[in-house]
Amino acid sequence: AQSVTQLGSHVSVSEGALVLLRCNYSSSVPPYLFWYVQYPNQGLQLLLKYTSAATLVKGINGFEAEFKKSETSFHLTKPSAHMSDAAEYFCAVSGSGGGYNKLIFGAGTRLAVHP
């Protein structure tokens, strides 16, 4: 079974500051990990994914995440926050190995960016 824990339901940063959104996972099989972003009144958009290739994954909008097996973590970072980054961010996990695997979502982290 898989589960995801996102530490911090709300994160606030200044424009230009580092963004760090934390995600820890639990999985009984090698996981695939994802970060999604949800802007107000919109669906979810895939930011990036880890699928057992490189442990440092680069995504859209300048975001990246590093898979650390020893820490069971997949934290999302961005060196310099922009006002347009304000949104809800969801970490998700599924089992690897192909076929049908459920995508399990964390509770989400709301990112606020202030001038």
Added chain:
Amino acid sequence: SAVISQKPSRDICQRGTSLTIQCQVDSQVTMMFWYRQQPGQSLTLIATANQGSEATYESGFVIDKFPISRPNLTFSTLTVSNMSPEDSSIYLCSVRGPGANTGELFFGEGSRLTVL
């Protein structure tokens, strides 16, 4: 990626009524997934809809409350039956991305339901 269209985008419904949400995908897909996002909450999988077979429901969700149809490989509907205010949520349709083994899903814009 896949382009997913949902109707309605939002609706206000009366208690005790039912509403059907439509999901149209621009390509043929084997599996379609329906998620619920309650206010301020994360996404919870309701069911998986496969073409030509009964939908598979997750724990806590039943067919009588959330009947699903999947008549072909590009379309599905989710009905929310006998609605109560607790059903006020965003309902999201999703499909698996190309290269199904990597597991990511693509989502529609969602259908925001408010039950009075």
